[in-house]
Amino acid sequence: MAETNWAGNHTYRARIERVRSVEHLQEVVAAAPRVRALGSRHSFTDITDTDGGVLVSLADLPPAVEVDPASRTARVAGWTTYGLVGTQLQAEGWALANLASLPHISVAGALATGTHGSGVANGSLATAVAALEIVGANGELRTVRRGDPDFHASVVSLGALGVVTSVTLDIEPAYDVRQAVYTGLRWDTVGGDLDALLSSAYSVSLFTRWGDEVEQVWLKSRADAVPGHLFGAPPAATTMHMLEGGDPEAVTPQLGVAGPWLDRLPHFRMGFTPSRGVELQSEYLFPRSHVGEAVDRLRRLRELLAPVLQASELRTVAADEHWLSSAYGQDVVGVHFTWVRDAQRVYAVLPVLEDALLPLGARPHWGKCFVAEAGRLEPLYPRMADFRALRDRVDPDRVFDNAFLRRVIG
Structure with a gap:
């Protein structure tokens, strides 16, 4: 039976x-002409596929999480999901600073x-990575640590530099988060305070279909922050799903009730x-x-987007130093699109969308x-040429190459 994403x-x-151990993985990589690694399969393109080679799945290996309280780090298996990592950390009294909207994805x-959560300071x-262990093109296992010359190219690497077997993550003491949702916030009410709205909590998400209002605003706050009114809008009285007709049972607890970080920072429960599950997704991140200009341009495209759009989400991400990160060198706002699952119609819209956003410096989610x-x-990523040079050095035979990398890296 054919395997899909x-x-x-x-x-x-x-x-x-399906490899049985890291040593088995090393043997497979050393013997194959082309290799790519499968994770949780949540990517929406051929980024993880390969031509003329083999796909390696590490799903049968144990999902190790080893906490080091002295260094405030945790070494985790690369194929482990963030949900499992969070559960183990919480059990030992530790936490990560942030999570993406899905806990189902592999680390x-x-x-x-370059996946992210939200928050102007997050x-x-x-940015939580302290070290990586990577199986390289000839099967060797190497470690790259924060401070090493290759570090900032190796974390957001599109799988082009090898198969990541373990990741050391920064951790902090466990904490609680409150999540509240606000509805029906009109764009003209926000006015020139859009940046203030995006900065109004530890993590902020705006959901809209680009009409006259932001249908939902999700605020996630450390537990000592109590939600009040937001630009005149009160908190929702019932749990909300951001997609019309979505099951509220699937989302993380709301209504301002404090609970563990891993049960509030994601949007969805493990x-x-x-x-919704039946969808495609896109995201573009711009300074x-x-x-304000990006929102204006997207609202002007509302009629084009409406037939294929389920919802859009706006979130902030703080600048970092990772060469291929969408936040490299600048604080960004990401605009995410949950589409209907109709590739032909969605891909017909994307060129117009990119013509509107890429001139603003928008970088697509890989x-x-x-x-x-x-x-x-390439003009959007100042270190793209440096990344290609590093790839040539660590993978001269292009063992980890594929059609996706040839399109987007060259």
């Missing part, structure tokens, strides 16, 4: 090898694609299908200084649907 819109072309895959998930190729992307 989570969304079901991409069927993998290569044979899948290594989320890092490789960096992407890559035991449920995240989002925060352009948020794991989601976009059409821009290397010629348009």
Whole structure:
């Protein structure tokens, strides 16, 4: 039976090898002409696929989480999901500073694609990485640590530099979070205070379909912050799903009730299908200084987007130093699109959307649907040429190459 990604819109072309150990992985990589690693399969493109080689799955290996209280770090298996990591950390009294909207995603895959949560002071998930262990092109296992010359190229790497087997993450003492949702906030009420709205809590998400209002605002606050009114809008009285008709049971607890960080920072609960499940996704991240212009441009595209759009989400991410990160060198706002699962219609819209956003400096999320190729992307990433040079050094035979990398990196 053919294997697909989570969304079901991409069927993998290569044979899948389920490795039994890191040593087995090293043997497979050393012997294969082309290799790519499968994680939670949540990417919406062919980024994890390969041609003429083998796909390696590490899903049968134990999901190790080893806490070191002295260094305030945890060494975790790269294929472990953030949900499992969070559960183990919480049990030992520890936490991560932030999480993405889904706890279902694997650590290594989320890092490789520049995945993030939200918050003006919160960096992407890559900023929590202290070290990586990577199986390279000839099967050798190498460690790259924060401070090493190759570190900031190796975390958000699109899988081009090897297979990540373990990640050391910064941790902090466990904490509680309150989540409250506000509804019906009109764009004209926010006015020129959009940046203030995006800065109004530890983590902020605005959900809209680009009409006259922001249908929902999700605020996630450390437990000592109590939600009040937001630009005149009161908190919702019942639990809300951001997608029309979505099951409220699938989302994390709201209504301002404090609870553990891992049960509030994501949007979705680990035991449920995240989002709607039948969908495609895109995301573009642009400098925060352009948020007003970006919103104006997107609202003008509302009629084009409406037939294929389920909802959009606006979130902030703090600047970082990772070469291929969408937040490299600048604080950004991400605009996320949950589409209907109709690739032909969605990909017909993307060129117009990118013509509106890329001139504002928008960078696409590497794991989601976009059409821009290397010629348009390179000016957006100042270290792209340096990344190619590093890839040539650590993988001269392009063992980890694939069609996706040829399109977007060259």
